[in-house]
Amino acid sequence: MPASVRYDDVEVGTEIGPERYPIHRLTLVKYCGASGDFNVIHWNERIARQAGLPDVIAHGMLTMAEAARLVTDWVGDPGAVVEYGVRFAKPVVVPDDDEGVEVVVAGRVAEKLGDKQAVIELAATSGGIDVLAKARAVVQLA
Secondary structure: OOOOOOHHHOOOOOEEEEEEEEEOHHHHHHHHHHHOOOOHHHOOHHHHHHOOOOOOEOOHHHHHHHHHHHHHHHHOOHHHEEEEEEEEOOOOEOOOOOOOEEEEEEEEEEEEOOOOEEEEEEEEEEOOEEOEEEEEEEEEOO
């Protein structure tokens, strides 16, 4: 499936999102199974606290995936992502309640490159705290 966003229709400064992605303890259990990452800090409060964390935290790769989801949903084709990278700034703490937590992701076209590519800068927060830094994707547009 080719990208549905046309290079000529995009300007530097074009905003993407924000989108809200809920994360609950059940999300973490499912991600453990899907990823094979059963590190106890993602499901055991006692161990997470012994490790110096405030509570169970979401997998960094799960947070990274939610940020990428904003880009792939916008561009219309997961295969259009040419490059993607982030730095983890703060963990996403997931309380043991019915509400969980939200990761809010927003993006902005930062640069248009040759060959119909664009650089997307991303911001991801949870509870108003930046959880990703230097989050950036390069996408191939139509």
